[in-house]
Amino acid sequence: MTQTDATAAAASVQGPVLVTGGTGKTGRRVVARLRELGVETRAASRSGETPFDWADPTTWQAALDGVTAVYITPLDASPSPTPAFVEQAVASGVRRLVLLSARGTDVPGYFGPAYEDGGPHGEGERAVRASGVTWTILRPGWFSQNFSEGVFLDGVRDGELALPTGDGRAAFIDADDIADVAVAALTEDGHAGEEYGLSGPRALGIADVLDEIAKETGKRAA
Template identity: 45%
Template sequence: MTVHSDDTPILVLGGTGKTGQRVVKRLIEEGSTVRVGSRSAVLPFDWDAPETWAPAIEGTRAIYIAYYPDLAVPGALETVSAFVDTALRVGVKRMVLLSGRGEEEAEQTEQMLIASGADWTIVRASWFFQNFSETFLAEAVNSGEVALPIGDVKEPFIDVDDIAEVAAAALIDPAHIGMLYEVTGPELLNFSEAVASIAAATGRPIRYRQIPAVDYKAAMEQAGVPQDMISLVLYLFTTVLDGRNANVTDGVSQALGHPPRRFADYVRRTAEAGAWSAETPVRV
């Protein structure tokens, strides 16, 4: 077994992304050395360029695996499986996988990791709070109307900071090896309720409107969204958000010993920071 010193880096894939940047920050706060896995890093990492994998992995002691754009896309299982094989061949067994709740394809990737021989932890997450403030939904919120093909379906939205805290703890502490943490927020909200909470906090007239999936698809096509991304978004909105995830879990408290953050607290902090003003650029 390879023995690593405390200053041996932890590789964070997607280290500049929504979860990855927070995992990096948390690990550094805990005193860990971090190697950011991204195409712009000193040692570049690119899911589409397998020749970049081994150099990025070499000399690390653990890996946070966040696959872009989603484990549900065609080919994700095969790509992540090949990456895991590469990591094991290089000599890194400790891996923490970010997975998607209610996604059959993501669960297939989980099973692959479990069977691989890695020292694994799985963080299976529900929809992020930050989807309303840091990605395409932020633009819709700022426009005053969020129009989606989603009905009165409840979702236990979760704060990405909770995900990052769980992932960082798992990367540092071997007590989390072999654990699957299904993480959600503490309450169920539908999209209309979530948007109403944002409107109340900002004092702006922001509304939610359900639209047919065919209309949403047409709008994405008109906006020039690539077809593979359109397929993914429609799958997430019309299949995964069918009510299958309308329950809360204790994954955060199980992993960390404290309850998850509340949506209302996220909304208040985010509104106070000015994220939902028309002048605020959307982070992608």
């Protein structure tokens, strides 16, 4: 993005942007990019500079005061608190919502019989669609960072990663790419009402991923 583009993006945002999960995998990347553009940004989380706790609705209003756009990284819990948060955000004057959802939310039965309606992600998607404000939904697949920052890291470090994946393959996506799309949806026109499926360039099995990691580290988990 050129300096002219960055200035235009910052100018198009009338008021602070709230990033929930502002210290998480995608959230902190979104915060960094928005601030590079000169957009006033609140990084909200339980441990962040703007106190916010999905489990404590009394923390929501202070985070929302004066905000015009929100990047929502939802709590994966049922029932989801996202619908109540969306209602409060709109009542507070928020005019744009970008929701981090998940691949398969729009596919019946994708998450199994327990979540026939898309589960917590489905609840969140329905809430933003019905919000009456500009919205964009992001549906990424598995994060590449699960192997370097997340749930699989200990197994990679220990040299043994046991997962019930069989021959399954996934087009793992970099959290940086998700952040780029989120920032575009927060700061640019043309993304209203869009539902973006996000994936990496090719499908990999776990063995393929471990081979790629081994090329860089010289150590392969079994």
